[in-house]
Structures are given as structure tokens and as C-alpha cells.
Amino acid sequence: MPTTGNPVLNLSVFAVFVLITLYIVYRFSSRNVTASDYYAAGSSFTGAQNGVALSGDFLSAASFLGISGGIAAHGYDGFLYSVGWVVAWLVGLLLIAEGLRNTGRFTVGDVLAFRMKQRPVRAAAANATLVISFFYMIAQMAGAGGLIALLLNVTSKWGQAVLIALVGMVMVLYVLLGGMKGTTWVQIIKAVLLLLCVTLMSVFLLGKFGFSLSAIMQQATENNDLGEAVLDPGAKYGFSAMSKLDFVSLALSLVLGIASLPHVLMRFYTVPNATEARRSVVWATWTMVIFYLCTLVIGFGAMALVGTDKIAAAPGGENSAAPLLAFEIGGAVLLGVVSAVAFATILAVVAGLTLAASASFAHDVYANVIKRGNAEPRREIRVARLTAVVVGILSIIGGIAANGQNVAFLVSLALALAASANLSTILYTIFWRRFNTTGTLWSIYGGLGSCLVLIIFSPVMSGAKTSIFPDVDFAWFPLGNPGLVSIPFSFLCGFLATIFSKREPEMAAKAAEMEVRAISGIGART
């Protein structure tokens, strides 16, 4: 099959990348001994470095393959993702980054439990982190499956499963060897490669069409069944009242979800102070803007040069739009490079997720819930490493199961979960003094629970041709994305539970400390 290029070449480009990054990770491993080193890279990164890594965390397979594929298949409706994901960084910049950096050390639980009863809140925060990370991870691993299918021309499900397992193992190696520092460096290298790659491809495409985006889109419409209608909204979401609501719900999850993802939040701890945290979001915003401008060009470019039908028929479906375009304009070599970068992206993001999940379990559940804050640091790290292995195995299984789903869509579910469970709770705890333990628990579990329930009973799970279980129908919630309901619901839960429960006067001193630390940074470097 000519479109897959040369599997040996693809594999060797990728292998070179893995070897180089593993070497880098290994070099940083010797100093990776304290909890701070393992979880937060000793807070030693600069704002610029962390900003690039931050964008790296978000420029995942979902962004690169999913968005360019989404645009290539659905035009305008795919573009909606890009817009949401750029605007979303403002939530992180204005509301979250600095306060979080000033009040936490390693995990989201640190911040949420700061002035609350430790054990229940930490347990809740860890539960939320694990559920969100698991959903996000499945999305990434599903992307890996599609990519493998395309690149190595491995079409049997068994062959793909073996390769997904290999990806999972390399990813666990990154985490075990490098901790946060190694993972961050992998993230930085990958983000730079990815940005270079999409920028060069976009410039080349634009050049080919006389630097006119309109010309690319014009030709794109000729290769899509919908014709010019693909440039208008509705190609994917249609025009029924429900599909419009679904569209709005998705948009809300996109914009509120990113800055609530545990592995993105954890990144803010890798810088020494709040000023650097702010600087990193500014960097991330720039790289995001450039990246998503390029995906617009690449998406329509793929539609124009490859054609929507050919993309849909390729192994990996929509997700293969960018690699196919690379092959179209640069032959086997460019396909190899693009695929290696996309692959590296999956590896790095999944490594970051694994780290966030393992940190949450070891630091919140093991050290603070089970050992009540008296865990020996070395043991805590050992638990974290062990958790990383378990998470790795789980994600391999999940990835094999979800192989073939659209990754951007799966990610949007993870974002809805993150925004429902984390965003309301973080904002309340930083900015609302009256907020208490009861409110915290209600807003975490209320958001997480309602979101999970709505996903289970949505058309995503059953009742439609595209469902995970197409043969049964137990869906009663009409929207594919629950964000529109579950995000406001978690805000409401947190508010009502706080109002109707007792104040916690014994926490007044901690509340004062949190307020001063979050806003001024005084006492944040402990």
C-alpha cells in the first residue's frame, strides 16, 4: 500500500527519537532522588522552558492528529476545537497558574486540601485525578493505535495491540528513569520538533497555494462531498436542536477543561515561583496560537490535496490526515518524520499523565490518607514508581480496547470531567473564603459523578451507530458531551453544600494563610 510510505524508514526515525530522549532522561536520572525531584523536577525549570513543556503537554496526539483530521473531515466544526483550546489558556493564566503555584507543592490535592480536612479531600482529589487521567490516557493510546496502523501497515488487531503495549512500556521507562525532570525534557524536545514540523508544513502548503488560505480552502471544497458547505458550521454537528446544544456543550468543556487537567496543573510546580508560572502560560499561549493556526492550514491542506474520502478510507481514519498530507507533499521521508513526531507526542503526553496519576496516588492517597502524612519520603517515591507501572499497564489495556475511536472526541470527554471536578473546586478554594470541606467534597464528587453518569447514559456509550456499544440502547441523556450540565452542576453543588454546612472556624488560620499565599506568594517557598 503506497500511502503508508516505508515502514522501515518510519520505524527507524522513531527509534532514533526514542533512543535520544531515553539517553537524555537517563542523564537526569542520577539526581532524581527526593520527592521534589521526582514530582516537580526540583522546581528548577524556567518559565520559558516550562511554557514550551506546558504546550507540549497539550499538543498531544489529540491536538495534532485529531484536530487536523477533524478539520480535514468536517471543516468548520473541526476548527471549533482549535479556537476553544487557544482561549482556554486564559483560564489558566488569569485564574489558576499563580494561585496554584503558590499554595501547592506536587499535586492538585495539595491545593484542594490546603485549608480543609486532609484525608477526605485528598482522597477525593486523587479519585478525580485518576479518573480524568485514565480517560485522557485512553484517548492518547487510541491515537497510538491508529498511527501504528497507518505507519507500519499493521492491520491486524493483535499486531496493533502488541505495538500499543510496546509504546506503553517505553512511556513507563521515561517516568521511572526520569521523573518529572526527564519527562519535562522529553516534552520540550517534542514540542519544539512538533512546532517546527507543523510550521514548515504550513509554510510549504501556503507557498504552494500562493500564500492564500482562501485558495487552499477553495480547492479543499472540491475534494469534499459537502462542497462549500464544509466551510460553514454544522458539517459534523448538524442542525437539530440537540446537536446544536451538543456543540455548545463541547465548546464549554474545551475552554474550561484544559487548565483543569491534572497533568497540566502539575506542570506549574516545576517552576520556582508564581512569576515563572505566569511566564510559562504566556509562552504556552504563543506556541498554541502558532500551532493552531498551522493546524487550520494543514487540515484544509489535507482536505485539498489528499481528499476527505481517501482520509476516511485510510487505516486510522480521520486521525491519519496529517501523516497522509505529509506523504503527499514530502514523500516517505517527511511521512517518517511527521509520524515519528506524532508518536513522540503520544509517548511524552502519556508519560506526563502517568506521572500525574502516580504522584496523586503516592502523595495524596498513600502518604496523606493511608499514612496520615507520616510517610517516609523514599517509600513514597517507591509507591509512586510502582503506581506508574500499574497505570502503564492499565493504559495499555484501555488503549487496546479504545483503538480506533476519534481521539479529539475522547479527549473532549476527559476535558468535561476535568472541568467538572477540578475547576469549580480550585476556583472556590482560592477565591472564596467561606468555602469548606463539605463544599469541596460536593463540588468534586458532584462534578465527577454527574459527568460520569451522563457519559454512561449518553449516545457515546449506547443507542447509536457510532456508540461504543451500538447493539444496546440505555441512553437517555441526549448530548454527546456532558459539560453543559455537569460543569454548572459542580459549581452549584459546591456553593449549596458550603452554604448549608457549618463554617470551619478551626480552619480560619489556614484560610488566612492560603489567601495571603495565593495572592502575594508570601511563604510560598517552603
Place this chain on the structure above:
Amino acid sequence: MGRRIQSGFCPPDASHWSGFARFREIRHVDCTRESATVGAAHEGQGYMTKAMRAPGEAQHEYREMRGFASFDDPDTLSYVDSDGTPNYELIRQTDEFRTLRRRLTTFIFPMTALFLSSYLTFVLLSAYAKDFVSTKVIGVINLGILLGLGQFVTSIIITLGYARYAKRRLDPQRKLLAEKTGVEE
């Protein structure tokens, strides 16, 4: 004097925030206040922004205030306990901290309202005003795509605006607070 200016300063509604020209105005007002007042602790309560205050909290606040006012000379107070931990309750009640908190919240909350409503406008137009956003503007590029790209532009403007505001208005105030309390970051 501080109060009078204050009442004109606090923007309760995001729709008044039409652009960055506002920031300049705020800066001007703020400077005036600082040079004019070294407010007594109890006066500071008037400066509190509503956004920070949870319902029913006022009473609690007042009790703390009286406790603070009973010290003879606030200037000789130590903001650090004997064992080296900062006294956060005292720091929280300094004018420097209140000013910092007010400056932060009066920027971030209206800005959040601004960008969220601008984003949701784009989304709602895409969903419910299809014909409008499908209007072709440049070649086949339609209004919707341009509005979406416009979100990119506003994101950059707000990001840079905040970075600038933080550098000029928040960070110096944090430094001032650190100097007054003798507690470093």
C-alpha cells in the same frame, strides 16, 4: 478621599471594560489613592472588593478588625512569629495586601467575563446563526472563520495585557508587601 475615588473605580460590570484604555485610567486613580492615604486598618474595609467576600462573612471580618485595632502601635507589630512562621492573619489585614488583592481581582474577574462572553458569542453564533457566519468575506473565507481567528487575537491581547499589568501593578505591590512585613516569598 480614598473612598470617593474608590466608588468610581470598582467596575461591577464587565461590559464597561471596552478595552485597554481602561487600565490606564485605573492606574491613574490607584496612584492617587496611594499617595493620598495611608489608611487606618479599619478604613481598609471600604476598599474590599465584593468579589472576595462570601455572603455572611462581614461580621466575622469585623471581629478580626477590632482585635487588630486594639494594638497600640501597629507599626511595631511583628509579622513573623518567634518560630519564623509569618503571621498570615496580620499580613492579610495590611493595606498593602488589600491593595494587592483588589488590583488582582479587579483585573482577572472582569477579564475572565470578557473573554468567556466573547468566546461564547462565537460559539453561539456558529451554532444558531449559521447563515450569518457563513457570509463570505475574503474569497471563500467566511465570517465564522474570521471570528474564530479573532479569538486568537483577543487571547494574545489579553495574555500580553495581563503580563504587562502584573509586571507593573502587581509585582511591585508584592514587593512592597514583602518589605513591609519583612517576609520574603
